Amino acid sequence: MSNKNKKTNDKNKKDVLMWVEKYRPGTLETLASHEHIINTLTKLIEENNFPHLLFYGSPGTGKTTTILAAANKLYGKNKMGHVLELNASDDRGIGIVQNQIKDFASTKTLFSKQFKLLILDEADSMTKPAQDALRRIIEKYTSNVRFCLIGNNIEKISKAIQSRCTKFRFSPLKPRFVRQRIEYIIKEEKLNVTENGIDSVVRLGSGDMRRTINILQSVSLMSEKMDQDAVYNCTGNPHPKHIKEILKSLLQDDFQVCYRKIKKICQFNGFALQDIITDLLVLVLKVDLKPNGMCYILKQLAEIEFRLSVGSSDDIQLSALVSCFIIGRSF
Ligand SMILES: Nc1ncnc2c1ncn2[C@@H]1O[C@H](COP(=O)(O)OP(=O)(O)OP(=O)(O)O)[C@@H](O)[C@H]1O
Ligand SMILES: [Mg+2]
The missing domain is CATH 3.40.50.300 (P-loop containing nucleotide triphosphate hydrolases)
Structure with missing residues:
Protein backbone atom coordinates (compact mmCIF):
# COMPACT_ATOMS: atom_id res chain seq x y z
CA MET A 1 0.00 0.00 0.00
CA SER A 2 1.39 3.41 -0.94
CA ASN A 3 2.11 5.89 1.83
CA LYS A 4 -0.61 8.22 0.60
CA ASN A 5 -3.24 5.48 0.62
CA LYS A 6 -2.14 4.37 4.05
CA LYS A 7 -2.49 7.92 5.35
CA THR A 8 -6.02 8.27 3.92
CA ASN A 9 -6.91 4.90 5.38
CA ASP A 10 -5.62 5.85 8.82
CA LYS A 11 -7.53 9.10 8.66
CA ASN A 12 -10.76 7.29 7.70
CA LYS A 13 -10.25 4.74 10.44
CA LYS A 14 -9.78 7.54 12.98
CA ASP A 15 -12.90 9.34 11.76
CA VAL A 16 -14.98 6.15 11.87
CA LEU A 17 -13.92 5.49 15.43
CA MET A 18 -14.42 8.94 16.69
CA TRP A 19 -17.77 10.69 16.97
CA VAL A 20 -19.34 8.80 19.88
CA GLU A 21 -16.10 9.19 21.81
CA LYS A 22 -15.22 12.63 20.45
CA TYR A 23 -18.55 14.00 21.66
CA ARG A 24 -18.70 12.15 24.96
CA PRO A 25 -19.28 14.96 27.48
CA GLY A 26 -16.44 15.15 29.98
CA THR A 27 -18.26 17.20 32.61
CA LEU A 28 -21.61 16.85 34.37
CA GLU A 29 -22.63 20.32 33.15
CA THR A 30 -22.34 19.38 29.47
CA LEU A 31 -24.45 16.22 29.72
CA ALA A 32 -27.79 16.52 27.97
CA SER A 33 -31.10 15.54 29.63
CA SER A 171 -34.55 6.65 30.58
CA PRO A 172 -34.20 7.22 26.82
CA LEU A 173 -33.19 10.84 26.17
CA LYS A 174 -35.96 13.27 25.33
CA PRO A 175 -36.07 14.19 21.62
CA ARG A 176 -35.46 17.89 22.24
CA PHE A 177 -32.19 17.17 24.09
CA VAL A 178 -31.08 14.68 21.44
CA ARG A 179 -31.83 17.26 18.80
CA GLN A 180 -29.81 19.97 20.58
CA ARG A 181 -26.82 17.65 20.85
CA ILE A 182 -27.10 16.54 17.22
CA GLU A 183 -27.33 20.16 16.07
CA TYR A 184 -24.18 20.89 18.04
CA ILE A 185 -22.31 18.01 16.37
CA ILE A 186 -23.60 19.09 12.94
CA LYS A 187 -22.22 22.57 13.56
CA GLU A 188 -18.87 21.29 14.81
CA GLU A 189 -18.49 18.88 11.88
CA LYS A 190 -19.80 21.47 9.38
CA LEU A 191 -22.35 19.05 7.94
CA ASN A 192 -25.07 19.84 5.46
CA VAL A 193 -28.20 18.34 7.01
CA THR A 194 -31.77 19.33 6.16
CA GLU A 195 -34.43 19.84 8.85
CA ASN A 196 -36.22 16.63 7.91
CA GLY A 197 -32.83 14.87 7.92
CA ILE A 198 -32.29 15.92 11.55
CA ASP A 199 -35.86 14.86 12.44
CA SER A 200 -35.24 11.44 10.92
CA VAL A 201 -31.92 10.92 12.70
CA VAL A 202 -33.54 11.85 16.03
CA ARG A 203 -36.57 9.62 15.38
CA LEU A 204 -34.54 6.59 14.34
CA GLY A 205 -32.18 7.01 17.31
CA SER A 206 -35.20 6.54 19.65
CA GLY A 207 -33.59 8.27 22.63
CA ASP A 208 -30.39 6.21 22.41
CA MET A 209 -27.68 8.85 22.04
CA ARG A 210 -25.02 6.39 20.92
CA ARG A 211 -27.28 5.05 18.18
CA THR A 212 -28.27 8.58 17.15
CA ILE A 213 -24.67 9.78 16.82
CA ASN A 214 -23.72 6.61 14.96
CA ILE A 215 -26.56 7.10 12.47
CA LEU A 216 -25.47 10.71 11.90
CA GLN A 217 -21.90 9.61 11.29
CA SER A 218 -22.84 6.76 8.92
CA VAL A 219 -25.07 9.05 6.87
CA SER A 220 -22.32 11.69 6.70
CA LEU A 221 -19.94 9.07 5.33
CA MET A 222 -22.45 7.97 2.69
CA SER A 223 -23.81 11.22 1.31
CA GLU A 224 -22.97 14.88 1.06
CA LYS A 225 -26.56 16.06 1.23
CA MET A 226 -28.10 14.61 4.34
CA ASP A 227 -31.87 14.65 3.99
CA GLN A 228 -34.68 12.30 5.04
CA ASP A 229 -34.11 9.99 2.05
CA ALA A 230 -30.36 9.74 2.71
CA VAL A 231 -30.99 8.86 6.36
CA TYR A 232 -33.56 6.14 5.62
CA ASN A 233 -31.49 4.72 2.76
CA CYS A 234 -28.45 4.53 5.00
CA THR A 235 -30.14 2.81 7.94
CA GLY A 236 -32.33 0.53 5.83
CA ASN A 237 -35.43 1.45 7.84
CA PRO A 238 -38.73 1.67 5.94
CA HIS A 239 -39.25 5.19 4.64
CA PRO A 240 -42.37 6.95 6.05
CA LYS A 241 -43.77 7.28 2.51
CA HIS A 242 -43.72 3.45 2.18
CA ILE A 243 -45.44 3.00 5.53
CA LYS A 244 -48.15 5.45 4.48
CA GLU A 245 -48.63 3.60 1.18
CA ILE A 246 -48.89 0.27 3.02
CA LEU A 247 -51.43 1.63 5.51
CA LYS A 248 -53.51 3.15 2.72
CA SER A 249 -53.67 -0.21 0.98
CA LEU A 250 -54.49 -2.05 4.25
CA LEU A 251 -57.42 0.30 4.79
CA GLN A 252 -58.98 0.17 1.35
CA ASP A 253 -57.76 -2.65 -0.96
CA ASP A 254 -59.05 -6.20 -1.09
CA PHE A 255 -56.91 -9.08 0.18
CA GLN A 256 -55.10 -10.07 -3.03
CA VAL A 257 -54.23 -6.54 -4.14
CA CYS A 258 -53.05 -5.51 -0.69
CA TYR A 259 -50.99 -8.67 -0.08
CA ARG A 260 -49.20 -8.32 -3.42
CA LYS A 261 -48.58 -4.62 -2.98
CA ILE A 262 -46.95 -5.00 0.46
CA LYS A 263 -44.92 -8.00 -0.62
CA LYS A 264 -43.61 -6.06 -3.60
CA ILE A 265 -42.63 -3.05 -1.46
CA CYS A 266 -40.82 -5.32 1.02
CA GLN A 267 -38.99 -7.30 -1.64
CA PHE A 268 -38.01 -4.28 -3.69
CA ASN A 269 -36.62 -2.33 -0.73
CA GLY A 270 -35.39 -5.24 1.37
CA PHE A 271 -37.64 -4.45 4.38
CA ALA A 272 -38.40 -6.99 7.09
CA LEU A 273 -42.06 -7.28 8.07
CA GLN A 274 -41.06 -6.68 11.69
CA ASP A 275 -39.81 -3.14 10.91
CA ILE A 276 -43.02 -2.40 9.03
CA ILE A 277 -45.20 -3.48 11.97
CA THR A 278 -43.28 -1.27 14.42
CA ASP A 279 -43.61 1.83 12.25
CA LEU A 280 -47.18 1.02 11.23
CA LEU A 281 -48.39 1.12 14.82
CA VAL A 282 -47.72 4.86 15.17
CA LEU A 283 -49.87 5.62 12.11
CA VAL A 284 -52.61 3.09 12.89
CA LEU A 285 -53.27 4.84 16.20
CA LYS A 286 -54.16 8.00 14.29
CA VAL A 287 -56.68 6.30 11.96
CA ASP A 288 -60.37 6.91 12.52
CA LEU A 289 -61.65 3.36 13.13
CA LYS A 290 -64.52 2.03 15.25
CA PRO A 291 -63.24 1.29 18.82
CA ASN A 292 -63.84 -2.47 18.45
CA GLY A 293 -62.13 -2.54 15.07
CA MET A 294 -59.15 -0.60 16.44
CA CYS A 295 -58.84 -2.96 19.44
CA TYR A 296 -59.00 -5.99 17.17
CA ILE A 297 -56.24 -4.66 14.88
CA LEU A 298 -53.96 -3.65 17.76
CA LYS A 299 -54.33 -7.03 19.43
CA GLN A 300 -53.51 -8.79 16.18
CA LEU A 301 -50.50 -6.52 15.52
CA ALA A 302 -49.11 -7.45 18.94
CA GLU A 303 -49.52 -11.14 18.15
CA ILE A 304 -47.99 -10.84 14.70
CA GLU A 305 -45.02 -8.97 16.16
CA PHE A 306 -44.55 -11.68 18.78
CA ARG A 307 -44.78 -14.48 16.22
CA LEU A 308 -42.22 -12.75 14.00
CA SER A 309 -39.86 -12.35 16.96
CA VAL A 310 -39.88 -16.10 17.54
CA GLY A 311 -39.08 -16.82 13.93
CA SER A 312 -42.42 -17.29 12.18
CA SER A 313 -42.47 -16.94 8.38
CA ASP A 314 -42.83 -13.42 6.95
CA ASP A 315 -45.28 -14.66 4.28
CA ILE A 316 -47.70 -16.23 6.74
CA GLN A 317 -47.57 -13.22 9.04
CA LEU A 318 -48.09 -10.86 6.10
CA SER A 319 -51.31 -12.68 5.27
CA ALA A 320 -52.32 -12.41 8.95
CA LEU A 321 -51.60 -8.67 8.81
CA VAL A 322 -53.76 -8.10 5.74
CA SER A 323 -56.54 -10.30 7.16
CA CYS A 324 -56.63 -8.45 10.49
CA PHE A 325 -57.14 -5.12 8.73
CA ILE A 326 -59.87 -6.52 6.50
CA ILE A 327 -61.72 -7.83 9.56
CA GLY A 328 -60.90 -4.78 11.73
CA ARG A 329 -62.22 -2.24 9.24
CA SER A 330 -65.50 -4.14 8.81
CA PHE A 331 -66.57 -3.60 12.45
N1 LIG B 1 -26.73 12.61 28.27
C1 LIG B 1 -25.89 12.64 27.22
N2 LIG B 1 -25.49 13.82 26.70
C2 LIG B 1 -24.66 13.85 25.63
N3 LIG B 1 -24.16 12.75 25.02
C3 LIG B 1 -24.52 11.56 25.50
C4 LIG B 1 -25.41 11.44 26.62
N4 LIG B 1 -25.61 10.15 26.87
C5 LIG B 1 -24.90 9.48 25.97
N5 LIG B 1 -24.23 10.31 25.14
C6 LIG B 1 -23.40 9.91 24.01
O1 LIG B 1 -23.64 8.54 23.76
C7 LIG B 1 -22.45 7.77 23.93
C8 LIG B 1 -22.77 6.53 24.72
O2 LIG B 1 -23.10 6.87 26.06
P1 LIG B 1 -22.75 5.90 27.28
O3 LIG B 1 -21.58 5.05 26.94
O4 LIG B 1 -22.63 6.75 28.49
O5 LIG B 1 -24.07 5.04 27.33
P2 LIG B 1 -24.49 3.93 28.38
O6 LIG B 1 -25.76 4.38 29.02
O7 LIG B 1 -23.34 3.62 29.28
O8 LIG B 1 -24.82 2.71 27.41
P3 LIG B 1 -24.65 1.12 27.64
O9 LIG B 1 -25.76 0.71 28.55
O10 LIG B 1 -24.81 0.55 26.28
O11 LIG B 1 -23.28 0.90 28.23
C9 LIG B 1 -21.45 8.70 24.62
O12 LIG B 1 -20.15 8.48 24.14
C10 LIG B 1 -21.90 10.08 24.25
O13 LIG B 1 -21.31 10.45 23.05
MG1 LIG C 1 -22.07 1.97 29.39
Whole structure:
Protein backbone atom coordinates (compact mmCIF):
# COMPACT_ATOMS: atom_id res chain seq x y z
CA MET A 1 0.00 0.00 0.00
CA SER A 2 1.39 3.41 -0.94
CA ASN A 3 2.11 5.89 1.83
CA LYS A 4 -0.61 8.22 0.60
CA ASN A 5 -3.24 5.48 0.62
CA LYS A 6 -2.14 4.37 4.05
CA LYS A 7 -2.49 7.92 5.35
CA THR A 8 -6.02 8.27 3.92
CA ASN A 9 -6.91 4.90 5.38
CA ASP A 10 -5.62 5.85 8.82
CA LYS A 11 -7.53 9.10 8.66
CA ASN A 12 -10.76 7.29 7.70
CA LYS A 13 -10.25 4.74 10.44
CA LYS A 14 -9.78 7.54 12.98
CA ASP A 15 -12.90 9.34 11.76
CA VAL A 16 -14.98 6.15 11.87
CA LEU A 17 -13.92 5.49 15.43
CA MET A 18 -14.42 8.94 16.69
CA TRP A 19 -17.77 10.69 16.97
CA VAL A 20 -19.34 8.80 19.88
CA GLU A 21 -16.10 9.19 21.81
CA LYS A 22 -15.22 12.63 20.45
CA TYR A 23 -18.55 14.00 21.66
CA ARG A 24 -18.70 12.15 24.96
CA PRO A 25 -19.28 14.96 27.48
CA GLY A 26 -16.44 15.15 29.98
CA THR A 27 -18.26 17.20 32.61
CA LEU A 28 -21.61 16.85 34.37
CA GLU A 29 -22.63 20.32 33.15
CA THR A 30 -22.34 19.38 29.47
CA LEU A 31 -24.45 16.22 29.72
CA ALA A 32 -27.79 16.52 27.97
CA SER A 33 -31.10 15.54 29.63
CA HIS A 34 -31.44 13.74 33.02
CA GLU A 35 -31.29 17.06 34.88
CA HIS A 36 -32.57 15.44 38.06
CA ILE A 37 -29.75 12.88 38.14
CA ILE A 38 -27.07 15.44 37.29
CA ASN A 39 -28.30 17.89 39.94
CA THR A 40 -28.47 15.20 42.63
CA LEU A 41 -24.99 13.92 41.82
CA THR A 42 -23.54 17.43 41.78
CA LYS A 43 -25.08 18.10 45.18
CA LEU A 44 -23.79 14.82 46.64
CA ILE A 45 -20.27 15.59 45.42
CA GLU A 46 -20.34 19.17 46.72
CA GLU A 47 -21.64 18.06 50.12
CA ASN A 48 -19.01 15.32 50.26
CA ASN A 49 -21.76 12.81 50.74
CA PHE A 50 -21.13 10.43 47.86
CA PRO A 51 -23.02 7.10 48.24
CA HIS A 52 -22.64 3.78 46.46
CA LEU A 53 -24.46 4.11 43.16
CA LEU A 54 -26.46 1.90 40.87
CA PHE A 55 -27.13 3.22 37.37
CA TYR A 56 -29.54 1.27 35.23
CA GLY A 57 -31.58 1.77 32.07
CA SER A 58 -31.53 1.48 28.31
CA PRO A 59 -28.32 1.51 26.25
CA GLY A 60 -26.73 4.73 25.04
CA THR A 61 -28.43 6.94 27.61
CA GLY A 62 -25.30 8.20 29.34
CA LYS A 63 -24.71 5.87 32.31
CA THR A 64 -21.00 5.35 31.69
CA THR A 65 -20.57 8.96 30.56
CA THR A 66 -22.23 10.29 33.72
CA ILE A 67 -20.06 8.37 36.16
CA LEU A 68 -16.89 9.26 34.23
CA ALA A 69 -17.91 12.92 34.35
CA ALA A 70 -18.66 12.59 38.09
CA ALA A 71 -15.19 11.06 38.57
CA ASN A 72 -13.67 14.08 36.79
CA LYS A 73 -15.50 16.38 39.17
CA LEU A 74 -14.53 14.33 42.23
CA TYR A 75 -10.83 13.96 41.55
CA GLY A 76 -9.87 16.38 38.77
CA LYS A 77 -6.23 15.70 37.85
CA ASN A 78 -5.87 13.04 40.56
CA LYS A 79 -8.19 10.62 38.82
CA MET A 80 -5.40 8.14 38.18
CA GLY A 81 -5.03 5.87 41.18
CA HIS A 82 -8.42 6.85 42.57
CA VAL A 83 -10.63 5.31 39.92
CA LEU A 84 -10.81 1.74 38.66
CA GLU A 85 -13.11 0.95 35.78
CA LEU A 86 -13.94 -2.70 35.25
CA ASN A 87 -16.21 -4.36 32.80
CA ALA A 88 -17.95 -7.22 34.51
CA SER A 89 -18.83 -8.86 31.22
CA ASP A 90 -15.12 -9.68 30.60
CA ASP A 91 -15.10 -11.91 33.64
CA ARG A 92 -18.48 -12.50 35.20
CA GLY A 93 -17.45 -14.92 37.88
CA ILE A 94 -16.34 -14.66 41.45
CA GLY A 95 -12.71 -14.35 40.27
CA ILE A 96 -13.06 -10.69 39.40
CA VAL A 97 -14.46 -9.92 42.86
CA GLN A 98 -11.81 -11.86 44.75
CA ASN A 99 -8.93 -10.49 42.73
CA GLN A 100 -9.18 -7.07 41.11
CA ILE A 101 -12.09 -5.67 43.10
CA LYS A 102 -10.83 -6.80 46.51
CA ASP A 103 -7.27 -5.65 45.78
CA PHE A 104 -8.44 -2.20 44.74
CA ALA A 105 -10.93 -1.84 47.59
CA SER A 106 -8.61 -2.98 50.35
CA THR A 107 -5.64 -0.75 49.51
CA LYS A 108 -5.48 2.90 50.51
CA THR A 109 -4.14 5.60 48.22
CA LEU A 110 -0.96 7.16 49.60
CA PHE A 111 -1.19 10.85 50.56
CA SER A 112 -4.92 10.99 49.97
CA LYS A 113 -7.75 11.10 52.43
CA GLN A 114 -10.35 10.84 49.72
CA PHE A 115 -12.29 7.64 49.03
CA LYS A 116 -11.63 5.75 45.79
CA LEU A 117 -14.21 4.98 43.13
CA LEU A 118 -14.77 1.57 41.60
CA ILE A 119 -16.89 1.57 38.46
CA LEU A 120 -18.29 -1.82 37.61
CA ASP A 121 -19.83 -1.61 34.16
CA GLU A 122 -22.28 -4.26 32.94
CA ALA A 123 -22.69 -5.48 36.52
CA ASP A 124 -25.97 -7.13 35.53
CA SER A 125 -24.01 -9.87 33.80
CA MET A 126 -22.26 -10.95 37.02
CA THR A 127 -23.06 -14.40 38.36
CA LYS A 128 -24.99 -14.84 41.62
CA PRO A 129 -21.96 -16.01 43.68
CA ALA A 130 -19.97 -13.02 42.37
CA GLN A 131 -22.77 -10.66 43.43
CA ASP A 132 -22.93 -12.28 46.86
CA ALA A 133 -19.19 -11.86 47.33
CA LEU A 134 -19.43 -8.27 46.13
CA ARG A 135 -22.06 -7.41 48.68
CA ARG A 136 -19.71 -8.28 51.54
CA ILE A 137 -16.89 -6.26 50.00
CA ILE A 138 -19.13 -3.24 49.53
CA GLU A 139 -19.91 -3.30 53.23
CA LYS A 140 -16.41 -4.02 54.49
CA TYR A 141 -14.58 -1.33 52.55
CA THR A 142 -17.16 1.47 52.56
CA SER A 143 -14.81 3.86 54.38
CA ASN A 144 -12.25 3.47 51.61
CA VAL A 145 -14.22 2.97 48.40
CA ARG A 146 -17.47 3.93 46.72
CA PHE A 147 -18.93 1.56 44.15
CA CYS A 148 -20.82 2.53 41.05
CA LEU A 149 -22.55 -0.43 39.48
CA ILE A 150 -23.93 -0.03 35.97
CA GLY A 151 -26.30 -2.27 34.07
CA ASN A 152 -29.18 -2.33 31.63
CA ASN A 153 -31.37 -4.72 33.54
CA ILE A 154 -31.90 -4.04 37.23
CA GLU A 155 -33.77 -7.32 37.69
CA LYS A 156 -30.47 -9.14 37.28
CA ILE A 157 -28.85 -7.30 40.17
CA SER A 158 -29.48 -8.88 43.55
CA LYS A 159 -31.85 -7.12 45.95
CA ALA A 160 -29.12 -7.09 48.62
CA ILE A 161 -26.81 -5.08 46.37
CA GLN A 162 -29.66 -2.81 45.28
CA SER A 163 -30.42 -1.91 48.88
CA ARG A 164 -26.81 -0.83 49.48
CA CYS A 165 -26.85 1.63 46.58
CA THR A 166 -28.62 4.83 45.59
CA LYS A 167 -30.42 3.93 42.37
CA PHE A 168 -30.75 6.12 39.29
CA ARG A 169 -32.78 5.09 36.27
CA PHE A 170 -31.57 6.40 32.91
CA SER A 171 -34.55 6.65 30.58
CA PRO A 172 -34.20 7.22 26.82
CA LEU A 173 -33.19 10.84 26.17
CA LYS A 174 -35.96 13.27 25.33
CA PRO A 175 -36.07 14.19 21.62
CA ARG A 176 -35.46 17.89 22.24
CA PHE A 177 -32.19 17.17 24.09
CA VAL A 178 -31.08 14.68 21.44
CA ARG A 179 -31.83 17.26 18.80
CA GLN A 180 -29.81 19.97 20.58
CA ARG A 181 -26.82 17.65 20.85
CA ILE A 182 -27.10 16.54 17.22
CA GLU A 183 -27.33 20.16 16.07
CA TYR A 184 -24.18 20.89 18.04
CA ILE A 185 -22.31 18.01 16.37
CA ILE A 186 -23.60 19.09 12.94
CA LYS A 187 -22.22 22.57 13.56
CA GLU A 188 -18.87 21.29 14.81
CA GLU A 189 -18.49 18.88 11.88
CA LYS A 190 -19.80 21.47 9.38
CA LEU A 191 -22.35 19.05 7.94
CA ASN A 192 -25.07 19.84 5.46
CA VAL A 193 -28.20 18.34 7.01
CA THR A 194 -31.77 19.33 6.16
CA GLU A 195 -34.43 19.84 8.85
CA ASN A 196 -36.22 16.63 7.91
CA GLY A 197 -32.83 14.87 7.92
CA ILE A 198 -32.29 15.92 11.55
CA ASP A 199 -35.86 14.86 12.44
CA SER A 200 -35.24 11.44 10.92
CA VAL A 201 -31.92 10.92 12.70
CA VAL A 202 -33.54 11.85 16.03
CA ARG A 203 -36.57 9.62 15.38
CA LEU A 204 -34.54 6.59 14.34
CA GLY A 205 -32.18 7.01 17.31
CA SER A 206 -35.20 6.54 19.65
CA GLY A 207 -33.59 8.27 22.63
CA ASP A 208 -30.39 6.21 22.41
CA MET A 209 -27.68 8.85 22.04
CA ARG A 210 -25.02 6.39 20.92
CA ARG A 211 -27.28 5.05 18.18
CA THR A 212 -28.27 8.58 17.15
CA ILE A 213 -24.67 9.78 16.82
CA ASN A 214 -23.72 6.61 14.96
CA ILE A 215 -26.56 7.10 12.47
CA LEU A 216 -25.47 10.71 11.90
CA GLN A 217 -21.90 9.61 11.29
CA SER A 218 -22.84 6.76 8.92
CA VAL A 219 -25.07 9.05 6.87
CA SER A 220 -22.32 11.69 6.70
CA LEU A 221 -19.94 9.07 5.33
CA MET A 222 -22.45 7.97 2.69
CA SER A 223 -23.81 11.22 1.31
CA GLU A 224 -22.97 14.88 1.06
CA LYS A 225 -26.56 16.06 1.23
CA MET A 226 -28.10 14.61 4.34
CA ASP A 227 -31.87 14.65 3.99
CA GLN A 228 -34.68 12.30 5.04
CA ASP A 229 -34.11 9.99 2.05
CA ALA A 230 -30.36 9.74 2.71
CA VAL A 231 -30.99 8.86 6.36
CA TYR A 232 -33.56 6.14 5.62
CA ASN A 233 -31.49 4.72 2.76
CA CYS A 234 -28.45 4.53 5.00
CA THR A 235 -30.14 2.81 7.94
CA GLY A 236 -32.33 0.53 5.83
CA ASN A 237 -35.43 1.45 7.84
CA PRO A 238 -38.73 1.67 5.94
CA HIS A 239 -39.25 5.19 4.64
CA PRO A 240 -42.37 6.95 6.05
CA LYS A 241 -43.77 7.28 2.51
CA HIS A 242 -43.72 3.45 2.18
CA ILE A 243 -45.44 3.00 5.53
CA LYS A 244 -48.15 5.45 4.48
CA GLU A 245 -48.63 3.60 1.18
CA ILE A 246 -48.89 0.27 3.02
CA LEU A 247 -51.43 1.63 5.51
CA LYS A 248 -53.51 3.15 2.72
CA SER A 249 -53.67 -0.21 0.98
CA LEU A 250 -54.49 -2.05 4.25
CA LEU A 251 -57.42 0.30 4.79
CA GLN A 252 -58.98 0.17 1.35
CA ASP A 253 -57.76 -2.65 -0.96
CA ASP A 254 -59.05 -6.20 -1.09
CA PHE A 255 -56.91 -9.08 0.18
CA GLN A 256 -55.10 -10.07 -3.03
CA VAL A 257 -54.23 -6.54 -4.14
CA CYS A 258 -53.05 -5.51 -0.69
CA TYR A 259 -50.99 -8.67 -0.08
CA ARG A 260 -49.20 -8.32 -3.42
CA LYS A 261 -48.58 -4.62 -2.98
CA ILE A 262 -46.95 -5.00 0.46
CA LYS A 263 -44.92 -8.00 -0.62
CA LYS A 264 -43.61 -6.06 -3.60
CA ILE A 265 -42.63 -3.05 -1.46
CA CYS A 266 -40.82 -5.32 1.02
CA GLN A 267 -38.99 -7.30 -1.64
CA PHE A 268 -38.01 -4.28 -3.69
CA ASN A 269 -36.62 -2.33 -0.73
CA GLY A 270 -35.39 -5.24 1.37
CA PHE A 271 -37.64 -4.45 4.38
CA ALA A 272 -38.40 -6.99 7.09
CA LEU A 273 -42.06 -7.28 8.07
CA GLN A 274 -41.06 -6.68 11.69
CA ASP A 275 -39.81 -3.14 10.91
CA ILE A 276 -43.02 -2.40 9.03
CA ILE A 277 -45.20 -3.48 11.97
CA THR A 278 -43.28 -1.27 14.42
CA ASP A 279 -43.61 1.83 12.25
CA LEU A 280 -47.18 1.02 11.23
CA LEU A 281 -48.39 1.12 14.82
CA VAL A 282 -47.72 4.86 15.17
CA LEU A 283 -49.87 5.62 12.11
CA VAL A 284 -52.61 3.09 12.89
CA LEU A 285 -53.27 4.84 16.20
CA LYS A 286 -54.16 8.00 14.29
CA VAL A 287 -56.68 6.30 11.96
CA ASP A 288 -60.37 6.91 12.52
CA LEU A 289 -61.65 3.36 13.13
CA LYS A 290 -64.52 2.03 15.25
CA PRO A 291 -63.24 1.29 18.82
CA ASN A 292 -63.84 -2.47 18.45
CA GLY A 293 -62.13 -2.54 15.07
CA MET A 294 -59.15 -0.60 16.44
CA CYS A 295 -58.84 -2.96 19.44
CA TYR A 296 -59.00 -5.99 17.17
CA ILE A 297 -56.24 -4.66 14.88
CA LEU A 298 -53.96 -3.65 17.76
CA LYS A 299 -54.33 -7.03 19.43
CA GLN A 300 -53.51 -8.79 16.18
CA LEU A 301 -50.50 -6.52 15.52
CA ALA A 302 -49.11 -7.45 18.94
CA GLU A 303 -49.52 -11.14 18.15
CA ILE A 304 -47.99 -10.84 14.70
CA GLU A 305 -45.02 -8.97 16.16
CA PHE A 306 -44.55 -11.68 18.78
CA ARG A 307 -44.78 -14.48 16.22
CA LEU A 308 -42.22 -12.75 14.00
CA SER A 309 -39.86 -12.35 16.96
CA VAL A 310 -39.88 -16.10 17.54
CA GLY A 311 -39.08 -16.82 13.93
CA SER A 312 -42.42 -17.29 12.18
CA SER A 313 -42.47 -16.94 8.38
CA ASP A 314 -42.83 -13.42 6.95
CA ASP A 315 -45.28 -14.66 4.28
CA ILE A 316 -47.70 -16.23 6.74
CA GLN A 317 -47.57 -13.22 9.04
CA LEU A 318 -48.09 -10.86 6.10
CA SER A 319 -51.31 -12.68 5.27
CA ALA A 320 -52.32 -12.41 8.95
CA LEU A 321 -51.60 -8.67 8.81
CA VAL A 322 -53.76 -8.10 5.74
CA SER A 323 -56.54 -10.30 7.16
CA CYS A 324 -56.63 -8.45 10.49
CA PHE A 325 -57.14 -5.12 8.73
CA ILE A 326 -59.87 -6.52 6.50
CA ILE A 327 -61.72 -7.83 9.56
CA GLY A 328 -60.90 -4.78 11.73
CA ARG A 329 -62.22 -2.24 9.24
CA SER A 330 -65.50 -4.14 8.81
CA PHE A 331 -66.57 -3.60 12.45
N1 LIG B 1 -26.73 12.61 28.27
C1 LIG B 1 -25.89 12.64 27.22
N2 LIG B 1 -25.49 13.82 26.70
C2 LIG B 1 -24.66 13.85 25.63
N3 LIG B 1 -24.16 12.75 25.02
C3 LIG B 1 -24.52 11.56 25.50
C4 LIG B 1 -25.41 11.44 26.62
N4 LIG B 1 -25.61 10.15 26.87
C5 LIG B 1 -24.90 9.48 25.97
N5 LIG B 1 -24.23 10.31 25.14
C6 LIG B 1 -23.40 9.91 24.01
O1 LIG B 1 -23.64 8.54 23.76
C7 LIG B 1 -22.45 7.77 23.93
C8 LIG B 1 -22.77 6.53 24.72
O2 LIG B 1 -23.10 6.87 26.06
P1 LIG B 1 -22.75 5.90 27.28
O3 LIG B 1 -21.58 5.05 26.94
O4 LIG B 1 -22.63 6.75 28.49
O5 LIG B 1 -24.07 5.04 27.33
P2 LIG B 1 -24.49 3.93 28.38
O6 LIG B 1 -25.76 4.38 29.02
O7 LIG B 1 -23.34 3.62 29.28
O8 LIG B 1 -24.82 2.71 27.41
P3 LIG B 1 -24.65 1.12 27.64
O9 LIG B 1 -25.76 0.71 28.55
O10 LIG B 1 -24.81 0.55 26.28
O11 LIG B 1 -23.28 0.90 28.23
C9 LIG B 1 -21.45 8.70 24.62
O12 LIG B 1 -20.15 8.48 24.14
C10 LIG B 1 -21.90 10.08 24.25
O13 LIG B 1 -21.31 10.45 23.05
MG1 LIG C 1 -22.07 1.97 29.39
